[in-house]
Amino acid sequence: MHHKGFILWFTGLSGAGKSTLAEQLLAQFKSSGYRVELLDGDEIRTNLSKGLGFSKEDRDTNIRRIGFVARLLARNGVIAITAAISPYRQIRDEIRALSDHFVEVYVECPLDTLIERDTKGLYQKAIAGQIEHFTGISDPYEPPLNPEVTVHTDCESVSDSVARIEQYLMDHDLIGDP
Amino acid sequence: MHHKGFILWFTGLSGAGKSTLAEQLLAQFKSSGYRVELLDGDEIRTNLSKGLGFSKEDRDTNIRRIGFVARLLARNGVIAITAAISPYRQIRDEIRALSDHFVEVYVECPLDTLIERDTKGLYQKAIAGQIEHFTGISDPYEPPLNPEVTVHTDCESVSDSVARIEQYLMDHDLIGDP
Numbered sequence: 001m002h003h004k005g006f007i008l009w010f011t012g013l014s015g016a017g018k019s020t021l022a023e024q025l026l027a028q029f030k031s032s033g034y035r036v037e038l039l040d041g042d043e044i045r046t047n048l049s050k051g052l053g054f055s056k057e058d059r060d061t062n063i064r065r066i067g068f069v070a071r072l073l074a075r076n077g078v079i080a081i082t083a084a085i086s087p088y089r090q091i092r093d094e095i096r097a098l099s100d101h102f103v104e105v106y107v108e109c110p111l112d113t114l115i116e117r118d119t120k121g122l123y124q125k126a127i128a129g130q131i132e133h134f135t136g137i138s139d140p141y142e143p144p145l146n147p148e149v150t151v152h153t154d155c156e157s158v159s160d161s162v163a164r165i166e167q168y169l170m171d172h173d174l175i176g177d178p
Numbered sequence: 179m180h181h182k183g184f185i186l187w188f189t190g191l192s193g194a195g196k197s198t199l200a201e202q203l204l205a206q207f208k209s210s211g212y213r214v215e216l217l218d219g220d221e222i223r224t225n226l227s228k229g230l231g232f233s234k235e236d237r238d239t240n241i242r243r244i245g246f247v248a249r250l251l252a253r254n255g256v257i258a259i260t261a262a263i264s265p266y267r268q269i270r271d272e273i274r275a276l277s278d279h280f281v282e283v284y285v286e287c288p289l290d291t292l293i294e295r296d297t298k299g300l301y302q303k304a305i306a307g308q309i310e311h312f313t314g315i316s317d318p319y320e321p322p323l324n325p326e327v328t329v330h331t332d333c334e335s336v337s338d339s340v341a342r343i344e345q346y347l348m349d350h351d352l353i354g355d356p
Contacts, residue, residue, distance in 0.1 A: 068225045072247065076213045
């Protein structure tokens with residue numbers, strides 16, 4: 001067996017780099033022949049959560065659904081990568097408590113830097129009040145207190161962050177040596 | 179490899195025996211050490227579809243969600259068993275078209291027999307108009323035109339039905355010999 005089933009749960013503000021890291025790891029795991037799925041926030045909203053909005057209740061429901069599917073995959077030996085903002089600590093911890101192997105990766109980037117970059121122009125709109133419930137601006141983000149890995153995307157390269165995540169997974173026997 | 183990933187999709191009227199057959203196969207596959215999940219209609223409504231009702235649109239959405247999760251599992255080598263009524267042919271065929279290995283099992287039982295048995299008292303209530311959108315009474319059921327297996331639960335035993343389904347799966351190299 002080259003890997004175990006586990007959940008690799010990315011959390012962080014919009015634009016911090018969750019999807020970039022998730023996609024990079026997805027590609028590497030696939031090229032290693034691993035069984036892996038990426039449950040992206042947008043894909044899940046389309047396929048499982050159409051009709052839900054961005055109130056706390058709806059966000060919690062959306063995240064619980066991602067957690068439910070990720071657990072089904074992980075307990076069958078699949079690596080389930082999730083990359084939704086997942087702003088509320090309690091729901092992340094609820095999913096952690098229900099999972100055998102849960103690896104939380106906090107994708108940390110200062111809000112100032114994200115507002116400055118603003119690659120999609122979303123922060124500007126949120127600050128102007130054109131987007132409601134925008135995490136970090138008009139909605140809370142609760143960072144993890146004890147994440148398995150924290151990556152600092154303002155000051156480390158994508159490949160450095162990926163390498164540190166892989167190192168954690170190897171050190172804990174979740175994946176084999178590449 | 180002892181089995182492939184595939185979707186075993188039960189469809190049929192309420193009370194026809196979908197869950198009984200699904201649970202029996204789940205137990206047997208588990209005892210063979212197979213990777214298998216049962217996506218039961220009620221469990222999915224709780225975890226993925228809370229808030230959806232029983233209009234055609236809501237039913238279709240619910241069935242599409244089951245199909246989405248079943249596909250994620252099956253394409254990662256897991257046997258995904260589903261046991262929702264799934265009354266509409268078009269949605270079942272839509273999921274079939276998106277899946278690599280889709281085995282539709284039509285659990286056939288005449289409506290008269292189901293009304294007579296009425297183990298949960300639901301048909302009586304539906305006939306009395308106390309339950310809306312009840313499949314077979316006040317809502318349509320569209321039987322499959324070319325199911326991989328049809329079982330006749332009015333005149334064959336559970337173990338006979340299970341054996342015929344397993345035979346189909348073995349004949350098509352989806353599971354190994356028991």
